[in-house]
Amino acid sequence: MADLPPDSLGETEAVIDGDLESLILYRDGEGGVRAWINTCPHAGRRLDYAPGKFLRTKKGELVCAVHGATFALPEGNCVAGPCRGECLCVVAVHVEDGLVRLGDNATAAE
16 A cells, blocks of 8 residues: 555556456545546546556546546546546455455455
8 A cells, every 4th residue: 555655546456256357546645545447438448558557637637548538536437538427437445454455256366
């Protein structure tokens, strides 16, 4: 968790429902962490332009590197672009002993 400064985005992988998924992690300014599947609802492509490298607006919103859909943080809802009104797929996480842990239906990738 220390590698993820406040108001920053990161990428990790986890097995969810038997499938290896890329996840976006967002650490808010209060130390909480949110996670979403790293897939744009518009075209089903990853949001990062390179593994773990994300584009952000001057307002701090997350921008899909492929078609420019813009997502508000920390909510993950699309506020501009081709999938306006849709949301990123939430993954339940919590911080325990300084580590980001997934919900019961997921296990961290090794």
